[in-house]
Amino acid sequence: MAQGFMNNDIVVEDWAGELTAVRHDEETGAHFVIAVHSTRLGPATGGTRAMVYSDVADAVADARRLAGAMTYKMAVAGLPMGGGKSVIALPAPRAELDSATWRRILQVHAANLRLLKGSYWTGPDIGTNSGDMDILRRSTDYVFGRSIEAGGPGSSAGNTAVGVFAAVQAAAREAGVADLSGRRVLIPGLGAVGAQVAEFAREAGARLLVADISHDRCAPFEAQGAQRVPVDEVTTTECDVLVPCATGGLITTRVAETVPCAAIAGAANNVLAGDEAAEVLRRRGICYAPDFVANAGGAIHLVGREVLRWSAYEVRVRVLEIGETVERIFKSARAQDITTGAAARQIAEANLAAALA
Numbered sequence: 001m002a003q004g005f006m007n008n009d010i011v012v013e014d015w016a017g018e019l020t021a022v023r024h025d026e027e028t029g030a031h032f033v034i035a036v037h038s039t040r041l042g043p044a045t046g047g048t049r050a051m052v053y054s055d056v057a058d059a060v061a062d063a064r065r066l067a068g069a070m071t072y073k074m075a076v077a078g079l080p081m082g083g084g085k086s087v088i089a090l091p092a093p094r095a096e097l098d099s100a101t102w103r104r105i106l107q108v109h110a111a112n113l114r115l116l117k118g119s120y121w122t123g124p125d126i127g128t129n130s131g132d133m134d135i136l137r138r139s140t141d142y143v144f145g146r147s148i149e150a151g152g153p154g155s156s157a158g159n160t161a162v163g164v165f166a167a168v169q170a171a172a173r174e175a176g177v178a179d180l181s182g183r184r185v186l187i188p189g190l191g192a193v194g195a196q197v198a199e200f201a202r203e204a205g206a207r208l209l210v211a212d213i214s215h216d217r218c219a220p221f222e223a224q225g226a227q228r229v230p231v232d233e234v235t236t237t238e239c240d241v242l243v244p245c246a247t248g249g250l251i252t253t254r255v256a257e258t259v260p261c262a263a264i265a266g267a268a269n270n271v272l273a274g275d276e277a278a279e280v281l282r283r284r285g286i287c288y289a290p291d292f293v294a295n296a297g298g299a300i301h302l303v304g305r306e307v308l309r310w311s312a313y314e315v316r317v318r319v320l321e322i323g324e325t326v327e328r329i330f331k332s333a334r335a336q337d338i339t340t341g342a343a344a345r346q347i348a349e350a351n352l353a354a355a356l357a
């Protein structure tokens, strides 16, 4: 069934990436977007996000933004891959799709990957999982993140959470909080990554505040003493560290002006709605760990295991280095009086320029 999109205008001038492929599948009503932002360091790489979008232009913009963040993520993490992302704009939430429709969607996605012949490699993201990667991999090579049973490295959530928590600790230290014990850590989004970060924060003795639209996800933490915060109050609730682990865009300029926390570090991609929000956070002295640095543990897990053939131990060591990288970025931002995002992009640009030389 075709989807009744309101606005299909795609702006091509406002993006510096290399390629955007867009396809509509009439049979399922799904739209497919593959954004190849940069192949300078290697094949464009980044997960497949499957969700409902308000229109195709919105899906394209999301894929492009996310692909750009992947370029920076890979470059800062020192991984030999470029930046890309796929978005599948679903005709209905995944949970409401029948299995034949989802299978067909994966078939079309695999065909798209084959067409790109390895200039883009995918993996799991919001709305897709290792099992989906197993299915894709049956008809295309260009897939990371299969399940362990299928010979892959399994879920990247664990290593993403380890990296995020290292970034949380670094951001807290930058804000003068050397020890999270007794401090308020607010975690919106208790998916696979957020829930593990929450567990680490609890073990560190933090006063945990959790938020999720799902009651079931909050319940186990509430049973252990966490306070549940309504989802629409996460940016107005006082805390020491805010840890965004749901979808992006939480920190708009207006939110940045008032958000009552000392530090922000999380798992979500594109946490800031724009550069202005970053500038406001800097002016207010809120220590923000750039998202594409803090959440690189997933990419390190997948690329480390599957491209660089690192052991699980080696991967873990590299993931923990995210803490030091975030520290270095805070220091550089302070010295230059620039935002942490700008300081992180300098590192990425230097690595990208070195690849050209």
Ligand code: PPY
Residues within 6 Å of the ligand: 045, 046, 047, 048, 073, 121, 122, 123, 124, 125, 144, 145, 269, 295, 296, 298, 299, 302, 303
């Ligand atoms: C992300 O970090 O946002 C990803 O998309 C992870 C990823 C990394 C490498 C391959 C596929 C997905």
